[in-house]
Amino acid sequence: QQQVKQSPQSLIVQKGGISIINCAYENTAFDYFPWYQQFPGKGPALLIAIRPDVSEKKEGRFTISFNKSAKQFSLHIMDSQPGDSATYFCAAREKAAGNKLTFGGGTRVLVKP
Amino acid sequence: DAGVIQSPRHEVTEMGQEVTLRCKPISGHDYLFWYRQTMMRGLELLIYFNNNVPIDDSGMPEDRFSAKMPNASFSTLKIQPSEPRDSAVYFCASSLSRVTGKTYGYTFGSGTRLTVV
Numbered sequence: 001q002q003q004v005k006q007s008p009q010s011l012i013v014q015k016g017g018i019s020i021i022n023c024a025y026e027n028t029a030f031d032y033f034p035w036y037q038q039f040p041g042k043g044p045a046l047l048i049a050i051r052p053d054v055s056e057k058k059e060g061r062f063t064i065s066f067n068k069s070a071k072q073f074s075l076h077i078m079d080s081q082p083g084d085s086a087t088y089f090c091a092a093r094e095k096a097a098g099n100k101l102t103f104g105g106g107t108r109v110l111v112k113p
Numbered sequence: 114d115a116g117v118i119q120s121p122r123h124e125v126t127e128m129g130q131e132v133t134l135r136c137k138p139i140s141g142h143d144y145l146f147w148y149r150q151t152m153m154r155g156l157e158l159l160i161y162f163n164n165n166v167p168i169d170d171s172g173m174p175e176d177r178f179s180a181k182m183p184n185a186s187f188s189t190l191k192i193q194p195s196e197p198r199d200s201a202v203y204f205c206a207s208s209l210s211r212v213t214g215k216t217y218g219y220t221f222g223s224g225t226r227l228t229v230v
Contacts, residue, residue, distance in 0.1 A: 034218050036218075036221075041223070042223055042224075043117075043204050043206070043221030043222050043223050043224050044156070044204075044219075044221050045221065046218035046219070046220075049218060089155075089156065097169075098144070098161065098163060098168050098169065099144055099208060099210055100146075100158065100161060100169065101146075101158075101219060102158075103155065103156040104155075105155045106155055106156070
C-alpha cells in the first residue's frame with residue numbers, strides 16, 4: 001500500500017520556468033512533511049519541510065503548499081535552473097511510528113537551459 | 114561533522130556470497146534507518162533502530178537479510194546468501210528523535226551500490 005502518492009514521475013521544464021510536484025496522503029496521523037532532493041550518485045538531502053498547521057512555507061526559490069483538508073501538498077520550484085535537475089521525493093512522518101518517514105515514489109526533474 | 118558514512122561505496126559480488134554493508138551515523142543521532150532504492154520500488158525502508166535497538170524490521174525482505182547495531186556509532190546490514198535481485202543502492206540514514214531548530218529530518222549517507230552477478 002502506497003501511503004504517499006507522488007506525481008508526476010518525471011517532468012521537463014525550461015530554465016526560468018516553474019516546476020510543480022504533487023503529493024497526496026491518506027494517513028491523518030502524519031504530522032510532518034519534508035521534501036528531499038537527490039542528485040545522481042548521492043543520497044537524498046533534506047530540502048524543505050512543513051507542518052500541517054501551516055499552509056505555505058517558502059525558502060528561496062522553493063515553496064511548499066499544504067492543503068490539510070484535501071490531504072495534499074506540493075513543491076513549487078520557481079525560476080528553475082539547470083542545477084535543480086534532480087530527483088525529488090516527498091515524505092511524511094508519523095511520530096507515533098517512531099519518527100519513521102514514508103517516501104513518495106519520486107519525481108525526476110530535468111531543467112533545460 | 115562528516116555526516117553519515119557508508120562503506121563500501123560499490124560492491125560487486127557473486128550470487129550466493131555474503132555481503133556486509135556498513136554505516137556510521139552522525140554522532141548524537143539516536144535513530145538509524147536502512148533503506149533500499151531501486152528504479153522499480155523507489156525508497157524502501159528495511160529496518161530502523163532507536164538507541165541501538167531494532168524497532169521495526171518489517172521491511173526486511175527475507176531471512177537472508179539481517180541488521181545489527183552493536184553501538185551508537187556503527188551498524189551493519191548483511192545479506193547471506195546474496196541473489197541478483199538484491200542488486201540496488203542501499204542507504205543508511207540517521208536522525209534525532211527530537212525536533213531541533215526549524216526542521217526535523219534524516220541525514221542520508223551516500224549509499225552503497227550493490228551488484229550481485
